[in-house]
Amino acid sequence: MPNKNIFEAKNLVKEFGQGKTRNTVLKGLNFEIGDGEIVTIVGGSACGKSVIAKHLLGFLQPTKGELLYKGKKITNQRDHWQTVQPIFQDPFSAFNQFFSIRSQLEDSFKVLYNKPSKAEIKDKVDEALLAVNVMPSDLKEKFPFELSGGQMQRMLLARIFALKPQVLIADEATSMVDACVRANILDYLMKLKEELNMTIVFITHDIGLAYYVSDRIFVMHDGQIVEHGTPDDVALNPKSPQTIQLLEDIPDIHKDWVVRKRA
Numbered sequence: 681m682p683n684k685n686i687f688e689a690k691n692l693v694k695e696f697g698q699g700k701t702r703n704t705v706l707k708g709l710n711f712e713i714g715d716g717e718i719v720t721i722v723g724g725s726a727c728g729k730s731v732i733a734k735h736l737l738g739f740l741q742p743t744k745g746e747l748l749y750k751g752k753k754i755t756n757q758r759d760h761w762q763t764v765q766p767i768f769q770d771p772f773s774a775f776n777q778f779f780s781i782r783s784q785l786e787d788s789f790k791v792l793y794n795k796p797s798k799a800e801i802k803d804k805v806d807e808a809l810l811a812v813n814v815m816p817s818d819l820k821e822k823f824p825f826e827l828s829g830g831q832m833q834r835m836l837l838a839r840i841f842a843l844k845p846q847v848l849i850a851d852e853a854t855s856m857v858d859a860c861v862r863a864n865i866l867d868y869l870m871k872l873k874e875e876l877n878m879t880i881v882f883i884t885h886d887i888g889l890a891y892y893v894s895d896r897i898f899v900m901h902d903g904q905i906v907e908h909g910t911p912d913d914v915a916l917n918p919k920s921p922q923t924i925q926l927l928e929d930i931p932d933i934h935k936d937w938v939v940r941k942r943a
């Protein structure tokens with residue numbers, strides 16, 4: 681269980697635009713994410729999930745309130761990325777189409793101040809590819825446009841398996857893969873979490889998936905956290921109408937996990 685806070689949001693507000701075009705996307709969020717915790721943020725489209733992810737990654741700064749990482753504001757992005765790394769929704773925008781995937785996986789170590797040697801990087805990338813069920817020899821000089829969406833998403837995961845960050849922000853990381861690969865990816869992330877005591881923030885529309893993987897679930901709606909608690913609190917005893925709606929919307933494939941317990 682968590683012993684100290686990795687992230688702490690205090691009245692976190694994010695506004696985009698000014699004057700008449702001003703749009704308040706995060707409306708005063710208060711939350712804590714503990715060391716080694718898996719927290720899933722679940723909610724419908726455009727409720728603000730990815731905007732939170734971008735704050736957690738140091739890409740965006742709050743308009744009001746604050747977000748603390750290990751008790752401090754995130755002021756230097758490169759410092760932050762030594763320990764906090766993303767997997768994003770769209771793997772195609774995360775890779776450059778003009779360079780081989782292998783070279784980009786190797787280049788991802790450039791973010792680290794303590795970069796391993798070339799030989800070590802090669803080994804780490806091979807190991808990471810095997811971890812996501814890709815034979816390094818099959819990838820060789822492949823470019824992003826030569827892979828399917830699901831394969832590309834696995835390449836984003838391989839990046840994480842190579843870098844082994846302390847904190848992972850996974851925004852819809854499994855949205856493009858089929859159910860079998862999704863289960864493998866989740867199992868592997870759980871294994872990484874066990875090995876490294878990684879803190880993981882998962883973002884998804886699917887409260888069934890959230891129920892399966894999380895220590896705690898935050899349910900978001902329209903820029904606010906409308907409900908939070910353990911998976912059992914949230915899924916078996918939902919209080920907000922948005923949580924009830926999300927439970928109705930669980931894809932059939934995951935329904936068993938929750939419905940069996942609710943019955």
Ligand SMILES: Nc1ncnc2c1ncn2[C@@H]1O[C@H](COP(=O)(O)OP(=O)(O)OP(=O)(O)O)[C@@H](O)[C@H]1O
Pocket residue numbers: 696697703705723724725726727728729730731732885
């Ligand atoms: N850079 C930006 N400038 C202006 N508005 C933005 C910006 N980024 C996000 N928004 C707006 O913030 C709102 C929340 O967006 P966000 O990307 O967080 O949604 P989401 O919950 O991740 O949705 P989805 O599940 O579809 O990915 C949306 O209305 C979006 O248009």
Ligand SMILES: [Mg+2]
Pocket residue numbers: 729730769851
């Ligand atoms: Mg999003």
